[in-house]
Amino acid sequence: MNFYFSFLVVFSLLAICVPFILLFGFTGALARRSRIAPFRWFGLAYTSMVRGIPDIIFFLFVPIALDQGIEYLRHHAKCPEWTEPIRQGNDFVVCAAAKMPLGPSPQWVHETYGFFLAALAFAIVFGAFAANTLHGALAAVPKNQLETGAAFGMSQKQIFWRIHLPQMWVYALPGLSNLWMILIKATPLLFLLGVEDIVYWARELGGSKTERFAYPHGDWRLGYFLVLLVFYLLLSWVSEHVFARLNLKMSKGLATIGGQA
Amino acid sequence: MTCAQTISDYGLRAIGLGERALPRADITLCEQVVLIGSGLIWNVYFAVIALGLGFFLASSIAFARNSSNPFVWRPAAFFIFVIRGSPLFIQFFLLYEAFVLLPKLGFDINLGFVEVTIETRWLTRAWLGATIVLFLNTTAYTAQIFYGALRSVPKGEIEAGKAIGMTKSQINKRIIWPTMLRLSWASYTNEAIFLLHATALVFFSSFPAWRQQGDALYFASYFADKTFNPFVPYPIIAGYFIVLTLIVIFIFGWFNRRLNRHISKNH
Known part of the structure; x- marks a missing residue:
C-alpha cells in the first residue's frame, strides 16, 4: 500500500515544484535582464551556478541550510535570553521552542516538513535551469516585433505583456520540455533527502531483510527496480508526446518551420 | 597537526593511501579541503573513463541509428530510449542489484589453451560497476546528440565527396564523422558537464564506498554529518566542481576551435 502511495508522492512533488520553478525562473530571467547592475549580477550568478555545481549537492545542502537558517531565526525571535552559542563544537543547539517543527509534533508533520524543504531545493535548482531557458527565449523574440509595438504607441509594460511574453513561449517550449524531462528523472533523488518515495519502498519491500521486517521472500529488489524503470519510461514517453502536441499548437500562426506545417 | 601533515596523510586517502582512520573530532578546515579534494580523484576517474569510452561507442550507435536496416537501427533506437527515458539513479540501483545477484565467484572461460577467470564480484565494486553504468548512460545521451547532428550534415558535402571519387567508408570517415562532431560539439560539451556532475551520484546511490574510499561528495x-554544519563542506565541494567544470569547458573549447579551424572567422 505504501508503495502505491509513494507514486503519489512523486506526482505531488512534480505538481508542487512546477509553479515555483516557473516563478524562480521568471525572477531569475528578469533579474538577468534588469537595468540595475546588482540585480543583473544576482541573476547571472543564480543562472550560472547550476552549470558549475552538481544538482545533488544543492539537494543535500539546501534542506539542511534552510532548516538551520529557520531554526536560527526562530531561536533569536523566541529565546532572546539564551546566552550559549548555537554552534557548540559539532552540535547545532537551539532552544526547544525554536525547533522546527516542534519536537512533540506528530510524525507526519516532520515528514511533510521534510518533503517541503526537499521540494524547495528542487524548485531552486530547476528554477535556475528555467531562468536560463526563459532568458534565452526572451532574447530570441525578434526585435522588430517589439519595435512594431513601440511604433503603435504601446507603453513598455504593454509591449512586455502583450507581445514579448506571448511570443516568448514558442521559443521557451523546447527548453522547458527538456527541463521537464530532467525534472522527472531527478525525482528519485528524493530518496536521498529522506523522503519515503518509491525508491525507498522498492528497497524496503524488495529486500528480504530490512531494518523493520524480515520478509519470507528472497531478494526482489531487482524486480521492484525494473517496475520503477518501466514507470519512468512510460512517464517520459507520455510527456514526450504531450510536448510534441503542445509545440504544434503553439507554433500555429508563426512563420517558423514548425508553424508552416 | 599542520596542514602539510594533513595533506600527506589524507591527500590520497580516496584511493586507500595514507592514514586509515578518518578524522572524527575537532575537524579542521584543512582536513575538509584535503579529503574532499582527494575524493575528487574518483570523480575525475569516472568522468574520464566513461566519456572516453562512451565517445567511440556513441559514434557507432549514432551511425547505427541512422542506418536504413531495421535490424540495425531498431536496437540502437531502443537502447537510446531506455537509457534516456529512465533516471540515472534508477539505473545505478538496478544494475547494482543485478550485479549483486550474479554468481559471486566468477566464471571460468576456457579458451582451449588458457583459462581466464572473470571475477563478477568486481562488478559490485564502484570502480568497475559504476563506470559501466556511467559509460552506458553517457553513450546513450551522446549517441542521441550525434544522431541529431548526423541528420543535419549538408548533403552537398557528401555529394562533393562522391564527385571526387571517395569510397563510402572514406566519405563516412573523412566527411560525415568530422562534420557530425563539429555540429554537435556544443551539445556534447553540455553532456560532458552533466556526466561530470553525475559522477557525484556514484557513492550516494547503491555502490558502497569500500573502506571509506569515496568520492568528493561522500567525504x-x-x-556535514559529523560537524552538523553544511556551510563548510558543501561550499568546498561546490568550489571544486566549479573548477572542474571550467577545466572541461576549457578542454572542449580548445577542441572546438580545432574542429572549426578551417571555417573562416568572418562568418
Whole structure:
C-alpha cells in the first residue's frame, strides 16, 4: 500500500515544484535582464551556478541550510535570553521552542516538513535551469516585433505583456520540455533527502531483510527496480508526446518551420 | 597537526593511501579541503573513463541509428530510449542489484589453451560497476546528440565527396564523422558537464564506498554529518566542481576551435 502511495508522492512533488520553478525562473530571467547592475549580477550568478555545481549537492545542502537558517531565526525571535552559542563544537543547539517543527509534533508533520524543504531545493535548482531557458527565449523574440509595438504607441509594460511574453513561449517550449524531462528523472533523488518515495519502498519491500521486517521472500529488489524503470519510461514517453502536441499548437500562426506545417 | 601533515596523510586517502582512520573530532578546515579534494580523484576517474569510452561507442550507435536496416537501427533506437527515458539513479540501483545477484565467484572461460577467470564480484565494486553504468548512460545521451547532428550534415558535402571519387567508408570517415562532431560539439560539451556532475551520484546511490574510499561528495556529506554544519563542506565541494567544470569547458573549447579551424572567422 505504501508503495502505491509513494507514486503519489512523486506526482505531488512534480505538481508542487512546477509553479515555483516557473516563478524562480521568471525572477531569475528578469533579474538577468534588469537595468540595475546588482540585480543583473544576482541573476547571472543564480543562472550560472547550476552549470558549475552538481544538482545533488544543492539537494543535500539546501534542506539542511534552510532548516538551520529557520531554526536560527526562530531561536533569536523566541529565546532572546539564551546566552550559549548555537554552534557548540559539532552540535547545532537551539532552544526547544525554536525547533522546527516542534519536537512533540506528530510524525507526519516532520515528514511533510521534510518533503517541503526537499521540494524547495528542487524548485531552486530547476528554477535556475528555467531562468536560463526563459532568458534565452526572451532574447530570441525578434526585435522588430517589439519595435512594431513601440511604433503603435504601446507603453513598455504593454509591449512586455502583450507581445514579448506571448511570443516568448514558442521559443521557451523546447527548453522547458527538456527541463521537464530532467525534472522527472531527478525525482528519485528524493530518496536521498529522506523522503519515503518509491525508491525507498522498492528497497524496503524488495529486500528480504530490512531494518523493520524480515520478509519470507528472497531478494526482489531487482524486480521492484525494473517496475520503477518501466514507470519512468512510460512517464517520459507520455510527456514526450504531450510536448510534441503542445509545440504544434503553439507554433500555429508563426512563420517558423514548425508553424508552416 | 599542520596542514602539510594533513595533506600527506589524507591527500590520497580516496584511493586507500595514507592514514586509515578518518578524522572524527575537532575537524579542521584543512582536513575538509584535503579529503574532499582527494575524493575528487574518483570523480575525475569516472568522468574520464566513461566519456572516453562512451565517445567511440556513441559514434557507432549514432551511425547505427541512422542506418536504413531495421535490424540495425531498431536496437540502437531502443537502447537510446531506455537509457534516456529512465533516471540515472534508477539505473545505478538496478544494475547494482543485478550485479549483486550474479554468481559471486566468477566464471571460468576456457579458451582451449588458457583459462581466464572473470571475477563478477568486481562488478559490485564502484570502480568497475559504476563506470559501466556511467559509460552506458553517457553513450546513450551522446549517441542521441550525434544522431541529431548526423541528420543535419549538408548533403552537398557528401555529394562533393562522391564527385571526387571517395569510397563510402572514406566519405563516412573523412566527411560525415568530422562534420557530425563539429555540429554537435556544443551539445556534447553540455553532456560532458552533466556526466561530470553525475559522477557525484556514484557513492550516494547503491555502490558502497569500500573502506571509506569515496568520492568528493561522500567525504563532503561525511563532514556535514559529523560537524552538523553544511556551510563548510558543501561550499568546498561546490568550489571544486566549479573548477572542474571550467577545466572541461576549457578542454572542449580548445577542441572546438580545432574542429572549426578551417571555417573562416568572418562568418
